Amino acid sequence: MTGGPLLQGDRARRLAYPALVACVLVAAWQGLVTGFDLPPYLVPSPVLMMKTLIIDRVALFGALFVTLKITLLALALATVTGVLVSFLFVQSRTIETALFPYAVLLQVTPIVAVAPLIIIWIKDPMASMVICATLVALFPVIANTTLGLRSVDPDLQSYFRLNRATRTQTLVRLRIPSALPYFFGGLRISSGLALIGAVVAEFVAGTGGSGSGLAYEIMQSGFRLNIPRMFAALLLISLTGVALFAGMAWLTRAALGSWHASEVSHD
Amino acid sequence: MNLAEPSAALVGAGPVPAVEVLSAEKTYADGTHALQPVDLRVEEGEFVTLLGPSGCGKSTLLKMIAGLLQPSDGRLLLWRRPVAQLDASGRRIAFVFQAPTLMPWANVATNVRLPLDLAGVARAEADRRVADALAGVGLTKFSAALPRTLSGGMQMRVSIARALVTEPNLLLMDEPFGALDEITRHKLDAELLGLWRGKRLTVVFVTHSIHESVFLSTRVVMMAARPGRIVEEVRVDEPHPRTPEFMVSPQFSRYARRLQDSLLRVSESATDADARSEIRA
Numbered sequence: 001m002t003g004g005p006l007l008q009g010d011r012a013r014r015l016a017y018p019a020l021v022a023c024v025l026v027a028a029w030q031g032l033v034t035g036f037d038l039p040p041y042l043v044p045s046p047v048l049m050m051k052t053l054i055i056d057r058v059a060l061f062g063a064l065f066v067t068l069k070i071t072l073l074a075l076a077l078a079t080v081t082g083v084l085v086s087f088l089f090v091q092s093r094t095i096e097t098a099l100f101p102y103a104v105l106l107q108v109t110p111i112v113a114v115a116p117l118i119i120i121w122i123k124d125p126m127a128s129m130v131i132c133a134t135l136v137a138l139f140p141v142i143a144n145t146t147l148g149l150r151s152v153d154p155d156l157q158s159y160f161r162l163n164r165a166t167r168t169q170t171l172v173r174l175r176i177p178s179a180l181p182y183f184f185g186g187l188r189i190s191s192g193l194a195l196i197g198a199v200v201a202e203f204v205a206g207t208g209g210s211g212s213g214l215a216y217e218i219m220q221s222g223f224r225l226n227i228p229r230m231f232a233a234l235l236l237i238s239l240t241g242v243a244l245f246a247g248m249a250w251l252t253r254a255a256l257g258s259w260h261a262s263e264v265s266h267d
Numbered sequence: 268m269n270l271a272e273p274s275a276a277l278v279g280a281g282p283v284p285a286v287e288v289l290s291a292e293k294t295y296a297d298g299t300h301a302l303q304p305v306d307l308r309v310e311e312g313e314f315v316t317l318l319g320p321s322g323c324g325k326s327t328l329l330k331m332i333a334g335l336l337q338p339s340d341g342r343l344l345l346w347r348r349p350v351a352q353l354d355a356s357g358r359r360i361a362f363v364f365q366a367p368t369l370m371p372w373a374n375v376a377t378n379v380r381l382p383l384d385l386a387g388v389a390r391a392e393a394d395r396r397v398a399d400a401l402a403g404v405g406l407t408k409f410s411a412a413l414p415r416t417l418s419g420g421m422q423m424r425v426s427i428a429r430a431l432v433t434e435p436n437l438l439l440m441d442e443p444f445g446a447l448d449e450i451t452r453h454k455l456d457a458e459l460l461g462l463w464r465g466k467r468l469t470v471v472f473v474t475h476s477i478h479e480s481v482f483l484s485t486r487v488v489m490m491a492a493r494p495g496r497i498v499e500e501v502r503v504d505e506p507h508p509r510t511p512e513f514m515v516s517p518q519f520s521r522y523a524r525r526l527q528d529s530l531l532r533v534s535e536s537a538t539d540a541d542a543r544s545e546i547r548a
Contacts, residue, residue: 155368158335162362163385164354173381177372256372 044228049235052228060217060229064236067213070126070198071191071244074133078190081134082141083183089142090149090175107139111197115204129201129213136197140189148182149175184252191244199237214240283346285311285437285469286332291341293327293495301327302495304341307488309471311436314463316472316480317488318526320534324495325473326441332471333362333439345437361430363440367422369414369429376401376410379429386433400432403462420451424458431462438463440472444479453511456483464507477530481522482514489526491533499529 026046032038033045040048053060085103089096115132122128152174160170202215214233221230286309293302302324309315317325330336331343334350345353345360353360361382369378376397383393401407404424414422423443430438444452456479463470474480480487481503489499503522505513513519 153368155364155366156370159362159364159368159381160385162333162335162360163382165385169385173384174370177370180372 041225041227044231048228049231053232053235056229056232060214060232060236063212063214063217063233064240067195067198067202067215067237068240070129070133070201070213071194071240073130074137074197075187075191075194077130077134078137078141078194079187082138082186082190083145085142086145086149089146096146103139103142106135111136111200112204115201119205125205129198129205132201132204133194133197136200137190137194140186140193141183142186144182144186144189145179148179151182152178181256184248184255188245188248188252191248192241195237195241195244282310284308285313285346286471287342287344287347288328288332289342289344291328291331291338291343293324293331293336294339300494302331305497307497309469311469312467313486314460314470314472314484315486315488316474316484317490318474318477318480318530319490319495320475320492320530322492322495323490324492325490327495328490329439329441329471329473333360335362358437359433359435360437360439361433361435363426363430363438363443365442365445367414367419367426369422369425371414374411374413375406375417375425378414378425379410379432381429382433396432396434397428400428403431404428404458418451419447420455423447423455427455427459427462431466434466436469438468438470440470442473442475445474445476452479453514457509457511459483460507460509477523477526478514481519481526482509487522487526489529489533498533501526 030046033043044052085099089099111132114135115128118131119125119128122131156174157170160174165173198213199215202213203219206216206219214237217233218230218237221227221233286307288305288307290304290306291302292300292304294300305328307328317328319325327336331338332345332350334343343350346356346358348356350360370381373381379400380393380397383396388396397410398407401410404427406421406424406428409417409421414425417425426443444455447455459470460483462468472480472483474483484503487501487503488497489501490496491498501522505518
């Protein structure tokens with residue numbers, strides 16, 4: 001809407017201000033730990049945390065890879081399933097009325113309570129953890145996409161009807177484009193939930209060995225009172241969450257912002 | 268096939284009217300009587316406005332003509348065919364809503380091309396017609412713009428271009444300029460008259476503005492509310508093209524005055540009826 005310089009300034013500020021807060025917090029943390037001479041098994045200093053991260057990098061980044069794999073697989077599975085379910089829902093109000101309570105049931109049942117059952121039923125630990133995380137991430141995609149597919153301008157819908165549009169034409173040219181902003185809103189929530197689901201599933205599954213993720217690292221570090229390593233693993237989980245959020249925001253902008261250009265080149 | 272043929276009794280009764288409304292009425296499921304049985308005949312080439320206060324059923328009538336609403340009783344014919352069988356006659360209708368009703372994710376050209384895309388018109392042919400339609404409303408330079416970057420008046424022009432791109436015979440407009448400022452509205456009214464004359468369209472135009480109805484139409488159909496009905500028809504026998512000077516002429520004032528008077532008369536009798544029913548209650 002407005003010119004370039006202001007937007008650039010805005011964007012720079014959006015990065016600079018939180019970065020400044022981070023610097024202050026880290027400095028205060030380091031200062032407090034050093035000043036009060038806190039033992040590392042209670043609160044490790046940021047410097048020690050970073051050192052641990054580098055020393056234990058093979059184990060920690062290996063664990064990060066596992067957690068990330070569970071998260072992304074779950075997110076993909078939740079997206080595909082969620083979109084399919086919402087397409088089913090908008091076919092008729094009867095289907096939605098009959099099935100929506102079960103989608104809610106799925107959402108409100110704590111995954112920690114269901115996870116042991118899933119882990120018993122499904123032998124492969126990776127598969128069972130992915131399914132747990134999928135269950136956590138599924139609902140926002142279903143709810144938002146269904147809402148989006150229904151949130152069509154009624155006059156535009158009349159216009160399509162007047163022009164004798166087929167069901168497919170209305171779906172592709174009207175319903176799906178109208179639903180996209182809602183869908184991406186759901187996806188953004190689900191990406192965070194998929195990570196939470198993955199971590200919870202790892203805790204419940206408690207599988208060690210080569211296939212263990214960051215949650216297992218945190219648990220093990222706790223048992224061994226290796227608190228710096230626990231902090232390092234925590235840092236990696238937080239950064240993963242931030243990266244997922246930023247990735248989804250970028251994806252949303254890319255998909256919705258470039259729509260106009262893609263219409264011109266393909267349509 | 269036989270159903271689509273005009274009945275023998277109707278053939279030979281003069282020129283085929285573009286629109287015939289035969290005691291069509293609308294009662295909603297909740298018992299609201301939106302429109303009492305009305306009769307209306309619109310000849311080819313006419314510019315008819317449906318004028319009335321809100322709740323008089325003018326939009327309901329227009330949507331029934333378009334086939335967007337079904338009448339509870341009575342019939343509506345376009346060129347002596349039910350609207351569902353209009354395609355076979357080779358004639359087309361277009362509808363312009365009160366809001367621009369554009370696809371926000373698609374640029375101006377794609378929005379205008381929509382009816383052609385839905386009908387499966389070939390790419391080159393469609394592009395040519397879109398360019399013509401955009402030129403017709405003076406928006407050639409904005410074909411790649413997104414709707415939200417345009418003003419309300421320009422969005423309405425896009426909506427009109429989208430209606431004209433199918434080369435319709437009958438244009439139905441539901442208070443299209445109601446949300447625009449006065450100056451823009453006058454401008455679009457004048458442009459619309461130019462398009463109507465240039466393309467020999469038949470137009471049915473819904474408005475609640477007396478001045479707009481006198482300026483635009485060859486005939487004003489006055490409607491009243493509670494219950495919705497047609498109360499009067501006024502022919503505006505003034506030459507076209509109509510200029511802004513027409514709006515300040517004595518004839519214009521006479522028409523406006525006459526419509527104003529009958530609008531007041533109708534609303535007074537409605538108020539009386541309301542008062543009586545209140546006394547009875």
